[in-house]
Amino acid sequence: MDDMTSTADPDKRAPGRPRSARSEQAIIDAVLGMIADGEALETLSIESIAARAGVGKATIYRRWASRDQVVVDAVASLKLPVPEVAGESVRDDLVTLMSRIGQPSDQPRNGRVMSCLLPQVARNPDLHHWYQQVIEPRREVTRRVLRRGIETGELRPDLDVEVVLLVLAAPMIVQRTMRWNPAIDEVGLAERVVDAVLTGAAPG
The missing domain is CATH 1.10.357.10 (Tetracycline Repressor, domain 2)
Structure with missing residues (x-):
């Protein structure tokens, strides 16, 4: 394209x-x-x-x-707006952000669209570039939450922000677009992913 x-x-x-x-x-x-x-x-x-x-x-x-x-x-038209975060708790803000990733739509077709689209994003440089522009605002909001957590001492000072972004978003995308593990109960998935990541991101 x-x-x-x-x-x-x-x-x-x-x-x-x-x-x-x-x-x-x-x-x-x-x-x-x-x-x-x-x-x-x-x-x-x-x-x-x-x-x-x-x-x-x-x-x-x-x-x-x-x-x-x-x-x-x-x-x-499928992308939901980036949710506003309260700015009071890193955990709560991350849950708010992650809960919107791959959020199930009331139209099953939309989930199929994303499942079909993601492989094409990977092999099409132009589409990949455009997709990065679409998701970057959400990534930047998440970065700010993580950096704030470092400043307030809620997170480790040596935290690799970009890696944490990846670790947070990847399971939400894979599970919600591909149902990678059918044994996973998706109720409360964002909370469980955030809590698992924060276990390693918390100060020692």
């Missing part, structure tokens, strides 16, 4: 007639449905998206300049 710029900013959209919310949602749903069905991003086209959405190609081009921008906005 050679143009991974999101069109979320209305000023960056191609000029045209006012947006039709119904048509736009049909297009977004079409892209997500195709990804959930296992189609590789490289095989998606404006023609196939338009056919699935039941709209003309011109309807898509009035809203997006390219196929890649349609895909970016469709996938971005």
Whole structure:
């Protein structure tokens, strides 16, 4: 994918007639449905998206300049906003942040989309770059929580913040997108992951 710029900013959209919310949602749903069905991003086209959405190609081009921008906005629509943290307890803030990672959706399709998308992120440099931009705000909030914990003495002064970010997020992503271990009860998973990590991150 050679143009991974999101069109979320209305000023960056191609000029045209006012947006039709119904048509736009049909297009977004079409892209997500195709990804959930296992189609590789490289095989998606404006023609196939338009056919699935039941709209003309011109309807898509009035809203997006390219196929890649349609895909970016469709996938971005799945991402939940970064939650606000209270700033009082490192543990509570981490639980708040981790509980939103891979949070089950009321639409089972969305979970399939992410499961199909992640392998493609790994092998597509452009998509990987875009995905990093999407998740970096959540990572940065988590970094600030960990650094605050170091400053307040809640966490070890020699803590490797980047490694802790990885150790916190990885089990949430793998378990919630792949159900890697069916024996895991996902109720309270964020709390248990955070507590397990903080056992090693706490001051000696």
